[in-house]
Amino acid sequence: MRGKRSTSQAQRRGHAVFTGLCLLAGLAVAGALKPGLTKAKPYTPAFALNDQTRRAANSNAFAVVMGEVRATMADLIWVKTERYLHRGVAYGSHVNYEAMARKGEVQTNAPHADSTHQDHVGPPHEEPRGHEDHDHAEHAHDDDEQTHDEPDQHPERHVHDEHCNHGAYEAQDGHDPGACNHDHSVQAPDGDQEEGMSTVIPEAREDYRGFVGALHRAVQPWQDRDAPHEHTSGEQLLPWYRMLTYSNPSHVRGYMTGAWWLMKGAKNQEGLLDEAEAFIKEGIENNAESFVLQLMHGRVLIQREAWDEAIAACERAVELALRVRPQNPSPDSELWSESDEEDFRSALRYVPLIQWRKLADHDSARRNVRRVLTHAPNDLPLLQMLELIDQE
Amino acid sequence: MIRRQWLLARTIFTEAVRRREIYVIVLLTVALIVAASTIRFFQIESLNKFYHEIALKVMIMATALTVIILAARQLPREFERRTIYTLLAKPVARWEFMLGKYLGVVLAGVFCLALFMTVFCLGRLLGHGSINFPIFLQYVFLQVLGVATLAALAFLLSMVMGLDAAIVTTALLYLLGHVLTNALAILYEFMGTAGKVLLLVLNYTIPQPALFDLSAKVVHDWPPLSANVMVLGVLYLMMFIVPYLGLSFFLFRRRAL
């Protein structure tokens, strides 16, 4: 009897020891493996994952039917952005996300909106009216107060950089890069420029559903396509970008767009610039090879007026970009998009621009322009900058 | 007669309320929402839209799933456990029995919803958030009717298919309701005559949660709906509740004991 009991006790002890060992070994292995495995998550897609491809994926008829059902958080943010910026109204996709991620602007892809602003296409010194909407101050575009407030006094001072959609490749090809196609002026931050955009919920005259359709239009946010519609603040999107980067820390665009909204908000609330910097630094920590995040960091530092640090960040951006930039970039390149090229050129321009305009160090600026021109020999803003520095 | 139904409804309600699950789900949901609302997003205050959206979505989904599970298991379990014999041996007509059960489930759902909404309002008011009460109350009212519609649908499906299948089908209809509505609205122009007729039929025979879910308007702070629209909403939901319950009763009565 006693023997049986002691056998069962030994068995129980054996079970306990075995369980304990399994537990410890399992936890040790899993814990040790995790940091290395986190690096297995990011990958480079076989195509350029830019605004065009995202729009094509998220605005086709099937995607519209799926509403907010998406496979990834990034695609869900796409839908959320469209809706949050329009007070919940579901329009056909028309926000230019590329511009939003890179320039912090709510631009639209609405073709008619472009056409209404054709008069803004002009030579570089012709600053369009109402350009203040653009909010250059936050971009440290070198359009300082002087340029904005007194556009006619120093028209030549408008040095183009990332805000001017020259088409980076056009400049390279020797086309007319001087025509500053200010497509950013089609932004509609205060609304009423985008009438005619079709809504996902059909209008009464196109809806076969009778009273069910009427109820749908009344219960869900909807408005007539001809009614002027407004863009609301993008600040409310910030938690979504925060959640996006928590769930996918390698989502570079999430960091970029979030940082832009924070920089924008910094004008009205103290401390947001710190937040923007912390956010972008987190992005860099998680994506050490991303040159656009370094560039974004440079922009934050420019807004901080931390010129030396900004120069360092932009130089780092150029260094990283040169590692991945093809020898002969073309618009058809699968892995180096036109927007990558534009960002690269912005990074090239920032360093001499800051040295020239902010640090008044003309020699360094001239030297740097010449240096960076080796990477983009036909870059008109750089050539103009050189000319202006020489004139001074 | 009404007293008997009320007694039955009260029994179901008490049973649901006494079960630990309902509180656990409420507590977990509330914990999730409180956790979400304590996250500081970049020191930005008044991020109402995000909190409203998350809180309303989570709460209404938890309520809907609770109601669906409660409703779907009422009738099949009576047959499975054979407790239906004891009940029907009493002077209760089958329709009274079914209606009592239905009312009990709806009451439990409303109880759950009330708990959530109280927590939501307290949370927003204590956290210095704002609520647009006119549209919010309309939202709650339509959700109550939505709960009643889901319960009726789950009752019907539980009589047609097994318990699990009924739960899954009702839950899918609820969770993918917005997709269904989009599909019905958008696909019409792509269809031939037969397809168009089919879409028309589906449009009037399947309840679409997008048509009683005002959460987007609450989140984006829209003005309240007109009385006419509210009446239309009520009529729309009654258009499903009454026939679904009728059909459920028909199937329940024909079911061999």
Place this chain on the structure above:
Amino acid sequence: MDSAMELQPAIGSADSAGALRPLRHLVRAVWLQALRRNEIWVVGILLGLYVLGALVLRIVGIESAQTARFVTGLGLQLGSTLTALLVIVMGARQVPDEIEQRTIYPVLAKPVSRGQVLLGKGLPTWLAGVAAMLLFTGTTLAIAPRLPYQTPGPLAQALLIKAASLAMLTGLVIWLSLWMPKAVSLVLCCALYFFGTTSVNLIINATGHANVVQYLSRLVPDFSLMDHFQRYVDGGGLLSAGQAAGLMVYGVAWTVVFGALAAARFRRQPI
């Protein structure tokens, strides 16, 4: 017939019977359980979703490679989510239902250890999950056109790693179901599976990336590490052999941890 009861002879006499016998019993047990609990019809209903999706696609058409990519991504992600839900729902009620309906007594009266009973519950749950995942993946591939960069290698890797992730999930849900009411274990598992990584990242960030928190976070199972379907969809290429093996070992390690915890709990559980 209960699945655990079906499994017992197979497990008990594995050494004396042919090597295929346990497998035959296992498959039979899975099939019987799935039929008895209508789980097979649930999978059927979920497959119906894919059929509806295919119908919609047929109507609206797939006009570009990006649409095809969207459809494949959505189909695979939906399959992954539904499979996880299926495993959670099935796993959460395996033991509690047996205890509630008192069918656990005849099982435990047989010469079978409690650990074996748990294995008899976990294996069919995991196998059903894997089968459902293969079914959903196959249906997605049948619906959506394959793009040139979507090669079989990454898909096979994603499937294998997902199978390991389902084993982790099965272990977790069975362990939790031994501790708490069914509904609670179900909700907790869903929370951990779907929001675990985000919550952990959130806590790490909130505590200023404190080292202690970072180390502790390694003790939380990270299911998001195990999802690589999007890599296949986007043509992200193969994981290195080391990464793939590491992920498999990670899945197995957590399965062992949850299995050990569940066995320890079940052994002491008064029934």
